[in-house]
Amino acid sequence: MNVKFNKYSKMMEIEFQFRDVQDPNLFRNIFPYNEVPRLVFNHRVVPMNIPEKLYITDTTFRDGQQSRSPYTVEEISKLFDLLHKLDNGSGIIKQSEFFLYSKVDREAVVKCMEKGYDYPQITSWIRAKKEDFQLVKDMGIKETGILVSCSDYHIFKKLKMTRSQAMEQYLGIVSAALDAGIVPRCHLEDITRADFYGFVLPFVNRLMELSRQAGLPVKIRACDTLGLGVSIPGVALPRSVPQIIYGLVNYGEVPSEWLEWHGHNDFYRAVTNSTTAWLYGAANVNTSLLGIGERTGNTPLEAMVMEYVQLRGDTGGMDLRVITEIAEYFENELNYEIPPRTPFVGRAFNATRAGIHADGLLKDEEIYNIFDTTKILGRPPVVVIDAHSGLAGVAAWINSYFHLKGDMAIDKKDERVARIKAWIDKEYENGRTTVIGDSEMEQLAKEYFPELLSLRQSRVE
Template sequence: MKMIEYSTNTNLLERTEFKYPLQDINKPNLFRNLYPYEEVPKIAFNHRLVPIGMPKEIWITDTTFRDGQQSREPYTTEQITTLFDYLHRLSGPKGIIRQSEFFLYSKKDREAVYKCLEKGYEFPEVTSWIRASKKDFQLVKDIGIKETGVLVSCSDYHIFHKLKMTRQQAIDHYLAVIRDCIHFGIRPRCHFEDITRADFYGFVVPFVLELMKLMEETGVPIKIRACDTMGYGVGYPGATLPRSVPGIIYGLRHHAQVPSELIEWHGHNDFYRSVTNGSTAWLYGASSVNCSLLGIGERTGNTPLEAMIFEYAQLRGTLDGMDTTVITEIAEYFDKELGYKIPPQTPFVGKNFNVTRAGIHADGLLKNEEIYNIFDTTSLLNRPPRVAITNTSGISGIAHWINSYFSLVDNKALEKNHPVVVRVKQWVDKEYESGRVIAITDQELEKVTMEAMEHYDAIECEEAI
């Protein structure tokens, strides 16, 4: 390996060879200064900054049928194939949703894999996930999947306390399974579980360097998935490892010499950081962010796939052909077919994400919806902005609700001083004056509005006579 090479990213000569021997310690390093179990975890800073290095190409991978099934009742085969169809449609012509990973353990899991493979989609590619055991590997071999994830837990919490191994024993164990994958023509994707509590330069980088040597010897690409299993990752500039997302991604790229297209981030939302950390991983050099639909996953969940669709669009300035109205169809499918109740304020998919209750906001929507709507949710999500009618909605809110609900646009739209709007407002006021505390339902408002319209039409007819 050359000591110095010219970088096409920075247009500078850069050192490319680094020596990071494995630190095969006798006692686990649990980073108690950052993770005192009896207290809230600490975020420390060393003020070391690493450069942003957005890859030329970025994409999304899906774990709805793997990690997403670890916190809810298993999907049926039909439900999996339906959701897989949605992912394919959402992915668009460029295949922004590149892969989807599956369990293989039950007969139902394997049946779903076969049915998804039969669809013949290029994107998402069907991949699997196994533990680092020869028994699990046999499942991948039998089905004939081209790539599989392999669990390679990397923190001393797992190596010493779960696997009951030393660091060297863990590496030897992992490498044996990864070599088996390559021997049988299967691309390995190494899941570095709990990387945000791992000794990055004492274990992670030395192990990854071994994997990069193996990749060079065999010519088979080996992916590195950095798994923030407990959601400890932070994107703050200057934060210390192992919590620093920029530090982890930069370290994999620069010190372990992993190409961006082989680096994937997998985050959890325990500290509300999954989306920000996913975007940070992209910014600092990971091509791929692993997500699940609606963020459903272990404990607080994974990075929501629909959120990263819009992060992608904001960072790239384009949706690259992705049909985001499919997101609304997915949300409706979870609600109506799967009985999954999405919290109503959830961005992009909750029933109230673009609904306003404040009268002053409703007045703004009535004049120009751009004032209080994040983007054209009608065209991008097939979700027009709406107003929920309460005692604070005001007459503007009622006018907006009527126009939206009855699709009254242009010269047919009712102004807030229209007699129909005024009559409905009077009814709403009476409801709350009599002690009502909950919002008015759409069904109630439809009935009252229809009655007001009939009354208005009758008056107009009388005046015409």
């Protein structure tokens, strides 16, 4: 057993040794496959170590394109503009990653490069093959992601290699990138099913050695490819996000600013795991717009913007109202249907139907609105009218739709509100099951509050 001095802990610690194995370690006690994966605990708790600076990276044009029709050059250009606008010069939306394989991908990269934006920086993604690396050099890109699968599921079953064969191939392509002066970002695919101490850490130690020799960063992206990562303290590796990040920083000696988490949402943990990665030492979290990505999707970029603000106490300079612009572009221009109750971007994310909630909104919207969505996202709270909305719901809808506040606001005790509610009640008594749409409510308002229609028209003009 070898020991060495750890410059991070300032202690002598065990040096983790590479283990080449004849048979793959598939962790069948955790991943039986014919059953739901298990949460196994080792009760090991590691300390939080949040980096001084936090960043969000984007894979909308890479992983995000693997679950939908490819974007056109113009669509990529517009979305890249919106990412830049959201970043607003803060440098928090740090990078955006692109495919390079098709003509459209390469044209999009050139068009985005021509914009001259500082942020997001343009990076690429390739397989660990030298013919792929040539694409990066030809495009003049300064940093590229390289696929370096690290679980035995991938090494043995997909690549048909041994661990030592895979490691040598990976190190060869990383060395080629460094020789060309290009920063490699090593995507440790399927890290939440990998032998962390027997393969991941020894491999990362070799990568850091290459970095020191070349005088260039070798970045690490920890990829939770199947969304199996868990943030719960005390869960055993390979599923523990805290232990993965802590280990990469403290035993792998990866500087936080070189470390990135890439999560998927298969078990509803994408956002929580990404925040956990920040808390335990990764400066970067990888995301996609609206979370669009393989299978259940990636970590939503807009969610991590909100997580950043909650952790830091301010926006860091980002313009959060652009989140609404992004959502509107997807729905109106790309014909992408966002589930209406999706947080922050769905049409009904801040909508209420319950009469008691609508009554609270009438008194003070802060009672039932998560924050000032009008100011922060340009999205006022919405009231949806159905059989349960009551007088308060009708009055709240009118006040919201016509932007009536203070003395101008309509009271739920107004007899005209009661007449509208009577019409609504009759609809549902006759068997209606759908909500009362805005156009119908506007017609009712036109009948009972004609002065409001002229007020709305004057505002539009």
